């Protein structure tokens with residue numbers, strides 16, 4: 001589409017305005033807000049670009065189980081089947097999202113991608129792969145991990161080994177006999193190491209710029225995530241202190257293995273740089289056993305090796321960039337000035353911008369509770385606001 005074709009005078013050629021909400025994205029966040037809106041009596045449509053629900057969960061690696069507990073990872077009115085393990089497999093999440101949509105008969109149109117949205121004073125104009133749509137309210141629920149992000153490292157094009165993003169992890173057994181470098185000591189980096197710690201790999205390294213806020217998945221038989229609702233209600237500094245103390249008690253001082261200290265507390269980082277809390281399920285044992293060596297930040301790639309910040313060179317066969325995700329919202333929203341420098345919306349959940357009435361975001365920040373509980377809370381809060389404005 002050329003630039004000129006994008007500018008339509010208000011109202012000309014537009015379809016009738018939906019006196020309700022269009023939700024963009026049918027993941028957990030989009031489904032939860034649509035359900036809450038429908039319950040509050042707001043006419044709602046959900047537009048989903050994929051041809052089936054839960055596509056991000058379909059694409060995730062085979063070994064993936066939730067880090068969040070079953071009882072805190074369901075959407076309203078639908079529960080997991082009896083016998084679901086404490087940390088459900090991704091296939092259970094796929095079934096759950098489909099069941100939720102069916103149970104509540106949510107009005108989802110699949111296969112429509114929203115390309116750009118514009119504010120038209122009293123309504124929103126959406127340019128989609130299927131033409132124009134208009135609505136009084138728009139809720140953006142396109143996910144905070146929409147686009148895998150790999151930094152532009154010097155020399156990476158010429159590297160003779162393989163570089164993949166953690167989103168393409170595949171199966172742990174595929175790494176048998178291989179030397180693996182995981183870059184990034186966050187949630188995805190520890191998820192990869194948790195799985196690799198059970199595979200017959202050759203040497204592994206973890207390149208860490210910052211130490212993580214790291215909690216065990218379980219202490220004895222107790223799933224640590226069960227405490228998240230309590231933690232979420234504590235003052236941030238107290239939650240930081242409890243997490244740091246738990247980390248120290250369970251794992252000891254990981255800086256002795258070369259892991260840098262975390263720049264700030266786990267609860268603080270959720271709100272400041274949107275870093276999720278990492279979960280250990282075998283990685284720390286592998287670090288302590290010397291199967292994973294912690295090395296400094298990656299400086300550059302050469303043909304046959306990787307140079308680290310301290311000048312040391314290592315020669316992995318595979319580099320897993322556990323370097324996070326981006327929202328990828330610049331094209332859709334760039335003109336509105338609602339994104340920070342990393343593409344994260346400036347407001348989320350019940351907050352909005354009075355200069356852009358009717359625009360809402362959900363699911364754009366990590367939370368101690370996890371994305372499902374957060375989707376419920378934010379969905380209900382947005383629905384209350386929209387229903388309140390319509391009265």
Ligand SMILES: Cc1cc2nc3c(=O)[nH]c(=O)nc-3n(C[C@H](O)[C@H](O)[C@H](O)COP(=O)(O)OP(=O)(O)OC[C@H]3O[C@@H](n4cnc5c(N)ncnc54)[C@H](O)[C@@H]3O)c2cc1C
Pocket residue numbers: 024025026027028029030047048049050054055056060064065066067068112113114115141142143144145146188332362363364369370371372
């Ligand atoms: C490897 C991994 C493991 C995770 N494990 C956990 C966990 O254990 N517990 C937990 O709580 N969270 C976990 N998360 C985070 C969780 O996946 C996300 O926070 C969650 O999926 C967010 O749901 P969502 O609805 O916000 O986004 P998504 O599930 O990403 O859904 C967004 C939807 O929007 C659609 N969409 C995007 N752009 C458009 C567009 N332009 N037009 C129309 N539709 C569009 C997408 O196709 C998608 O269906 C994990 C994330 C990753 C990457």
